[in-house]
Amino acid sequence: MSDFAVARRRMVDCQVRPSDVTDLRIIDAMLEVPREYFVPKSLQSLSYLDQDLNVSESGLPPRVLLKPALLARMLQAAAVTENDNVLVVGCASGYAAAVIGKLASNVVATEAVPELVVWGNEALSQAGATNVTLKQALSEAGDPANAPFDVILLQGASQVSLAALQQQLRLAGRLVWVDATATGLADRAVLLTRSEADFGSRVLFNATAPVLPGLERRAAFVF
Numbered sequence: 001m002s003d004f005a006v007a008r009r010r011m012v013d014c015q016v017r018p019s020d021v022t023d024l025r026i027i028d029a030m031l032e033v034p035r036e037y038f039v040p041k042s043l044q045s046l047s048y049l050d051q052d053l054n055v056s057e058s059g060l061p062p063r064v065l066l067k068p069a070l071l072a073r074m075l076q077a078a079a080v081t082e083n084d085n086v087l088v089v090g091c092a093s094g095y096a097a098a099v100i101g102k103l104a105s106n107v108v109a110t111e112a113v114p115e116l117v118v119w120g121n122e123a124l125s126q127a128g129a130t131n132v133t134l135k136q137a138l139s140e141a142g143d144p145a146n147a148p149f150d151v152i153l154l155q156g157a158s159q160v161s162l163a164a165l166q167q168q169l170r171l172a173g174r175l176v177w178v179d180a181t182a183t184g185l186a187d188r189a190v191l192l193t194r195s196e197a198d199f200g201s202r203v204l205f206n207a208t209a210p211v212l213p214g215l216e217r218r219a220a221f222v223f
Contacts, residue, residue: 004036007048011035011068015050019069023076029102030072037123038065038095052210055093060115063092064210066155070178070189071096074153077191077204078176080104084150087168090139090212094120094132096155101129108146110137112213139214142168149173157187157209159217169194178209181217 012030021027036047039055046053052064066074080086080103088097088109093116097109109132111117117136124132137143141164142152148170154162154177162175169175175192187208192201 004034004044004047008035011048011050015067015069016072019073021069021072021076025103026072026075026099029099030068032102033095033098033127035065035068035095037126038093038098038120056113056116061113061213062210063090063111063113063116063213064156065092065095066209070207070209071099071155073205073207074176074189075100075103077189078151078153078174080151085146085148085170086151086153087143087146087149088153088155089142089165090155090215091120091134092116092155094124094129094134096153097132097134098124098127098129100151100153101132104151105131107132108143108149109134110139110141110143112136112138139212140164144168151176154178154212154215156212156215158215159211160215162192162215166192166194166199171196176204178207179203180209180211183217 036044039047054062054064056063084104086104086107091097091109091111097107101107120134147168152175157178157180159180173194179190180187186206189204189207
């Protein structure tokens, strides 16, 4: 067994399982997908640490892979099924999309940084993620062309309303993200669902994640 395979097992046993992630499909997916494929070679020794990991090369805007346990908890809340059409917003180099590709029928992933889109597609190919499409798009835009989606997952936080993304949900669809809209209060992971009549949401747990580009709070005008 390779050192990375051992580290992958430890990530699941020491980070994911202790975070109340009991969905065996998620656990198996995280055991199968080599996270090191989605990390620059210079940082591959850090691939399985319990931290948000910046995967941008020098000179590019910082973009991270979320902590493994946070990603797993968000996926468990999203309840992805094998027939779902899923959108991953702000996927960085594509690791979350590759994991979801093990759970869903089809995955569309978007990333605003063009260099990461090129590299992410290479990493997804290396990982054998044949049902994942990674394209360049702004975080706030989503992917209307492939909507509606059963699940939309933000690989990061938002400080603004996600009204446009909500409209890309199918009926009974689920949107999961880290809500950082409340100034002075703890950020929290939130699950939003769509019904025929309205949208409903509930707080899942306190969580922190970097804000995705384009989803930052607008500067207020000061007299």
